[in-house]
Amino acid sequence: MDIQGLQKMTLLDYPGRVACTVFLGGCDLRCPFCHNGGLVLGPMPAGLDSEELLAFLRKRRGLLDGVCVTGGEPLLRPDLPELLSQIKELGYPVKLDTNGGRPARLRALAERGLVDYVAMDVKNSPGRYGETAGTPGLDLAPFRESVSFLLQGTVDYEFRTTVVREFHDADSFRAIGPWIAGAKRYFLQSFVDRDTVLQEGLHPWDGETLEGFADLVRPYVQQVELRGV
Helix, strand or coil: CEECEEEEEECCCCCCCCEEEEECCCCCCCCCCCCCHHHHHCCCCCCEEHHHHHHHHHHCECCECCEEEECCCHHHCCCHHHHHHHHHHCCCCEEEEECCCCHHHHHHHHHCCCCCEEEEECCCCHHHHHHHCCCCCCCCHHHHHHHHHHHCCCCEEEEEEEECCCCCCHHHHHHHHHHCCCCCEEEEEECCCCCCCCCCCCCCCCHHHHHHHHHHHCCCCCEEEEECC
16 A cells, blocks of 8 residues: 655644554545645655555554554545554554545444544535535535534544634634534644645634634534644
8 A cells, every 4th residue: 555654753643642644645625725735636656655654663662652544535545444454453543534525434444443533624614615625516415424423422533623714704613513513522723824735825813713713612512622823
């Protein structure tokens, strides 16, 4: 299996764990604020293969206590279950980042015990979802199904939204709150402009405004916090 990148250590990507992050190319969305543009638009050359990754993980046992798999959109990769199974056999907990567009694959991984923690992006309110995902006319049914599945608590999870001034306002969060009502955790991540972002000219909100957005969701979710502020 081709792997597009490896961050050998992170204290941020997997909550409460010292982890590495595995980057897989390819995505079915085109979010204008995506900072992994190269992975999304591809094809990016492979940085390593699964055997090299597994060799790295064998050497790092005792130093790392988690593996984060991100993208792109990892659930697009048909060989993902095999890779996760091999990582789990080495004793590592796995965190999966996903946009939620492949609910059947997400459910299958969780029910097989191949993921321990899922971070699902909630791009925006349903009314602005396609616009924010760079995919006008996007069918929201799969994303709703993934939200509903995670709310069942089969696997530990968080929801998160990257907040961009051009796409998000108070009405966004008035709608997101009821959609994910009952969730354990929800994070508002401040947009950070980078050279690799798909669309130029986007901006973050200030911390005070983000805190106001968080307050709109707090009546619905057990834990709401800001990231990157």
